[in-house]
Structures are given as C-alpha cells and as structure tokens.
Amino acid sequence: MRKIRLYAPGPTEVPPQALLAMAQPILHHRTPQFQAILAEVAEGLGYLFQTKSPVITLAGVSTAAMEASVSNFLSPGDTAICIRGGKFGERWAEICTAYGVKSVNIDPEWGSAASPEDLEKALKANPDAKAVYATLVETSTGVLSDIEAFGRIVAKTDAILVVDAVSSIGAVELLTDTWNVDVVAAGSQKAVMLPPGLGFASVSDKAWALTKSAGCPRYYLDLAKAHKSMEKNSTPFTAPVSLIIGLRETLAMVREEGMEALLARHRKLAEACRAGVEAMGLTVFSKAPAPNLTAVSVPDGIDGDKFVKTLRDEYSLTIAGGQAQLKGKIFRISHMGYADQIDVLTVLGAVELVLSKMGYKGSGGASAAAKVLAG
C-alpha cells in the first residue's frame, strides 16, 4: 500500500473538488458556458492578486509568465535590475540575458533578503533601468522579501516593479495595487492549488504603457493580445479548458475562506512549523522566513539527500531538498495552499521519524508545533 503525501513547495496537493471538476467531460472553449467561466475566473484572480488591473492567464507553467514579464515590457539593450539570491531570482536574470536585456544583479547571500537600501543604490547607479525584477518568496531558500518597501522605492522612478509570486500568491500577503507592484507573475501549481500548467501575470497601467514600445519579439506570450481577448471573455488561442475549470473551484475556495483568514492560516502554519523544527534542535535556514514554506538546515552528520529520498521511497512522502549550491544542505517543507494544521503535524512527525532512524537525536517537533497551534 502506497499513500502519497505531497509536502514539497510545488506542485502541491490539489483539493479533490478541483480534481473532480477537471475530470468532467471537456467543454469547448468557444461557447457561452466557457465564456462565463472565464469571466468568473478573471474576477476571482483579481481578488487573489489584490488588484484592479487585469490578471492574464497563460497556458504554460510559471516560467512562461516570467518570460512574458520580460518580453512584453523591454527591448534588447534595455537595462533591468534583477534581485537574485536564489535559483528563481537567477531565472529573472537568465531570461533578461536570453532577450538581450542588460541585467544589473543584486546578490544577497542565499538565505538572506536584499535590503531596500540595496535596491535604492542600484536604481541610483542605473537611472536608465526600465524594470526591477524581484521575488516575493524565493522558493529555493524560503526567504521572504519586503516587496512593500521595494514598491515605495520603485514607484518614484520610471521603472516598473515585477514580482515573482509563483510560490506565494494565495499564501503570503501581496497588496499588488497598494504596494505599487506593476506586474505579478505566478503559476497554478503552488498555493493556487492546481496541477502545473497555468501561468498568470497581472499588469498595471504603468506596465501596459511599456508594452507599446517593447521591442522584444513575442507571439504566444503576447500579453496585450491576451488582454484584448480577455475583454471579450475569450483567449487568443485554444484555452487550457480543464485547468481553468479547476481554477474556478480553487478560486471559489479562496473567496470562501477570505484573504485575511487565508493569510492568517499560512502565518500560523509557518510559525508552528518553525517551532517544531527548532524544538528538534534544527535550524531554520532562512534569515527572513516565509509563511508558505520553511527551509531547514540539514544537521551535521545527516546525509541530506538520503534523508529526502528515504521519506519519499519508504514513506511516499515528498518534501524538497536543496537546489544548486544548497543541494544536500537544506530541506524544504511546504505548508501552503491545500494545507492545514494537521498537515504540519504530519510532516513534522515524518521528518522526526526518518531523522531518528538515521541516528539524529532531536525530538518533540510535532508537540512543539501543536502548542503553537493550540495557543
């Protein structure tokens, strides 16, 4: 018997109501029924992204939304400031380079966030920068950035602020309009609670203005074209029908819970998870820990890769190891999307079980988490 449990930061567990909605006989995309679904989804995305700007849905995983957030706003030869400090921050710079955009990089140590001062300095040194690329939660390190502060700084310039909220939208506070975030790039497979396959990009008026002069080539990922179709409750190409039908379900769940309760739930789960790992004598890796996932340093004497593999192969429970320079050095636990208090106890229990089998002595993780949750 194999019971699959998914506690990696994406893809995450999909609620059964969404799975079953997507298993219904397929609808044609050019019908009034599907148009009504697109309209409903557009409204729900506005709520999720906390914006009055349109949120474009793309058929593609999150990286498609990230690429669209470069190619629709910039021209080859333009300068952009990319805040890195992790695998996904680095992806912003890689995409810029692929399009001939000069990327000025801010490089906080992996595990730390860039400071607003770092950004202010970079913008002063590069007054021609057309865009700033940042990451709300860097999934590879579990670091939360101060997007509100970044927004205050970038709003004073002609540059747009583009934020990767792939793993954080629907789990971490992001007041897109209030914080002056021009573009939010996201995906379906994390706290949006769906299978991978949809990308999202919200676009402010300031960002739309840039699309008119942007010289990077684009066709499939053309946001202005998608927006034009969206205004008629349509899509420029065949819509990913079943995923959008699933999206209607998960957006309804978000509405029902309400954004405030949803954010409080994630904060609480993160607090409990951190208390649990610390009670076990482990160290939270990130110096600015995020509400959607917790990155934990692998303790001395434990083989980090083997630990993650044992959980997966012997217990069918998936958490994530470290990526790139953090391979074997950290493990990452997700508590986002379709995740509740019992999930945190479950995953802490499993972590303790396997660490203990591997000779690690720390214990009491689930109890410490329970104390936070009961409090």
Added chain:
Amino acid sequence: MRKIRLYAPGPTEVPPQALLAMAQPILHHRTPQFQAILAEVAEGLGYLFQTKSPVITLAGVSTAAMEASVSNFLSPGDTAICIRGGKFGERWAEICTAYGVKSVNIDPEWGSAASPEDLEKALKANPDAKAVYATLVETSTGVLSDIEAFGRIVAKTDAILVVDAVSSIGAVELLTDTWNVDVVAAGSQKAVMLPPGLGFASVSDKAWALTKSAGCPRYYLDLAKAHKSMEKNSTPFTAPVSLIIGLRETLAMVREEGMEALLARHRKLAEACRAGVEAMGLTVFSKAPAPNLTAVSVPDGIDGDKFVKTLRDEYSLTIAGGQAQLKGKIFRISHMGYADQIDVLTVLGAVELVLSKMGYKGSGGASAAAKVLAG
C-alpha cells in the same frame, strides 16, 4: 438535463480512463515515479509521430509548439516559405513576422491545397529560404496537404520542412522520418485525446543543426534545453504533471489499437461522414478532404451561424462554424481521436435534425453513412 457532446475539431472528447488518471492525487515531478512516466511517454510519442527523433513535450497549447518551431531554428532577417490557405497556415507567417523572419507566402485558395509545384517554384525563387512551414490538415478548411511530396522537394535543399500536425497527428498518416519531415508541431487537444495544455515538437538532426546558429531569442520554449532534460527523463521547468499522466493513458490506447488500424478507422469515418452529408444534398467544402474532420458548405437559405448555435444551445452538441472569411459559410465536423462509427451517425443525425427544423429538405445522412460503415 444537458448531455454534452463534442464534435468540434478541438478540443475533442477525452476518454474517461484519461480523465480519471488525471484526477488522481498529484505526483511530484522530480521523483523516480514521474521519471518513469516521462520515459514511457517519450517512447509512445515516438510511435505516434513515427519518428526516431526526440519528440519534445512543452507545457503550452499548440501555438507554443508552433512558435518554438520558428524561434529555435531561425534568426531575424532569415527567409522562410509559409504555405497558408487557412487560418493556421497564416499563423506560421504571423509568428515568422513577430520574430523578424521574412515570410514568403504561398497562398492557395481557402479550400484547396498548395501543389508540390507551387512549393518547388517558391524554393527556386528563394534559394536562401531556411525553412518551409506547411500544415498537414488545415483545420479551418479541412484540407489535407501532400506532405510526402513536399518532403521530397525540401529534402533536396538546405531548408527544413516544418509541419503543423496539430489537428492531425494520431488521425492522419504522417511518416515523419520516411517523408523527411524535420519538425512536426502538434498539441494535446485533438486526436491525442487530451485537454488542451501540451504542445509537441519532433526535431530531426537537420533541424537540431539549425538550433546552433538560430538567433531568435528563446527561454521557456528552448527545445535544446528541453531535449537535454529529456535525456535524463526530466523537464527544464515544472512539468505539467497531470496532463502527462493523461498522455500516458491515451498513448497506450494508440499503441493498443495500432497505427494502421487507427488510420484506417479515421479514413472510414471520414468516408462515411462525406457520404452522409452528400446524401443530404450538401457539399463537402474542401477539394482535398481530410480524414480527421469534414468541412461542409452551408446550403443556400440557411443561416450558418444560427445552425451551429442551435445545435449547441438546444442540443448541447458542439460542432464548429467557419473562421475568418469562412464565418457563416461552412460548418466543420470532427471525427478524430476518441471517435467511433456511432459518433458519425450521431452527429449526422443531429445535423439533419436541426437543418430540417430550419427548413432544409435534404435527408438520409445517417443512412448513407451507415451503408459505408457496414460495407
């Protein structure tokens, strides 16, 4: 009570075994279990595409695969020959233009196929052409092109032959390797029997060589990067897990039926459908009718748009109307993928019912089709 029936040329009906496979709890994409699925799918795609070259799977609908088939092989300023004659042929030229590639267009009348001679002439007039873009079945007109003949012509040049088989792969004969087709672009939502959301591109050695000098920017749709991951049974970005699990199911169905039987089935369904519409006094629109869909001219005195809408709104049965210049002038019936003999009788019966309600006199469509099917 609404019973939904889908006879439009994409998205098409998805078999229940695939729907249910996709409704299983989601797998993480970086696991040996999912790697085994990717390996199985790669082999099944090779069989479906009749090629020993790798078939790359992209998270995106068919247009993503078409765009990848331009940006990975060409540079701005290059010349390409685009065979148009329909909405999807025109898309090849639009994508080339978006990337600064000069598109030399061959324009057969909508409803007719380009001749091999037309192509030969265009290649002689443009000896610097780096690629020829063609369409196996032009979904907007139901026209089948002679790709085998195109392949013989293009193979003698330095150009690559790129074929849009979006609606035809898995329904219409396409001997990719034998016919010297360098790139086949396709999607999941037609005869591959899945929801929209996957794009495919097979790539020959001749085409891979071009990727090295191709100067168009690309990141998300980078085929060489995807191929490198594929060789390790992986994907460069998060994989569209659930669609790929569905793909495993439908590829197994293709294997079980066998390509020869599958192609014979589609030919028979098309023959029966044409016999049916002709028995009703209707005219097949295409002068080179395809095995996967039948385009029919709307008879005099009938409002084509209203006809399609009535089928959809009163009987929940979706066929397609005409697109662009053919709007209101033709209707299109799909008989591809998860479609059998009873489906052809069903859709012909429904067409006759609604036409008769609208005052059209012709009849006997299903009977004529039954005769072909029984024979």
